[in-house]
Amino acid sequence: MKERITMIIFILVLGGAWATTLVGVDRWTSPIIKKYEADKLRKKILEALAISYEGKEVEQVFSENITSEEFGETTIYKAGSGSVAFEVDGPGSQGPIRGVMALGPDLEMIVGITIISQSETPGLGMRVLAPDNLAKFRGKTTAPRLLIVPSSTAVADNEVDAVTGATLTCKALESIVNSEAKSIALLIRGDGE
């Protein structure tokens, strides 16, 4: 009996000591982590809208250039140019893809796409989501539908070259871009109700 009580007291004391330490570390780090995450989203929004924040405080550039507006659960970030940015997400080939997409005032032309998090295959799917590849989407239109076509065959305004060997990621990105563009247009214009 005495042995059991010592055992329970030992575990409780050890657990309590660690719990206190962890609460302390969490108190110390959580504001820094929150600030980093908020800044990261702001950077991605500015990048998608092609607004430079080089060498400046991100928070300041953001508040000077962007107004945000709530549509239900979705937040729309508007730039002075009339372009809008919003968070997008969808399934990739290995895991969820999260990012920010910016559309022109017509809600059809892509201004930019940036990625917040993804877990595609290094060297294959990751190349699709690399900034230099995403730059190819700039100026393309999502009307009637954006298409990712086999490498070096993109001609029309709604066609973008695929990355060879990364078909699944290309398909995933294509469907995210199209479905998110449609739903945002519905949300802002309020039609289709």
Add this chain to the structure above:
Amino acid sequence: MSLKSILGKKAAKIVKSGLWFDHPISCATLGVCSALAISNKVENAIAMSLGVTFVLVLTAVIISSLRKLIPSRVRIITYMITIASGVTIVDLILKAFFPAISEAMGPYVPLIITNCIIMGRAEAFFLQNNPYHSVVDAVSNGLAYAYTLVLIAVIREILGFGTLLGWRVMPEAWVDWVVMAAPAGAFFILGVFLWITRTLADVKPPGKG
């Protein structure tokens, strides 16, 4: 000055066995999961090794100091609480101060908890030895894990990305070996590593010793 005169006879022996004769990855085949997953870039390998070594040392200090108090029936729970708390601290600190590394390592930071090197050393060594020898053992095993990871990562990063610590080292015409960037590449390199080190250290397969 020899290792023996600086650390003492027993500690010198511990260092040699941790770094080479009882190498955690090549001899005990522990910690292989993270060695395969995190060795695609040198930067990540260094961060992972530092994380594992920190948790190892922390566990060594706590388990070996408490070794006479820990009731033997709850010793595994004691290791788990200690290791899990250490890993959570590492995870929070990486997220707050080194967010880029934290993102690159993804779920593998919390998975340090399941790294068998730490559990294995706690059960096999820290519980029977004093804090000084335990810390020496923890550092040796951490270093052994680190040099293996970095070695594999150097080969994988050069062949798979054409870079070393992010700097381009291969000519522009170099075609990246995608297999090296993917987990499969780690299996090849680790296999070759085990083959070479086991031959050099003369490790006998079980049952034939």
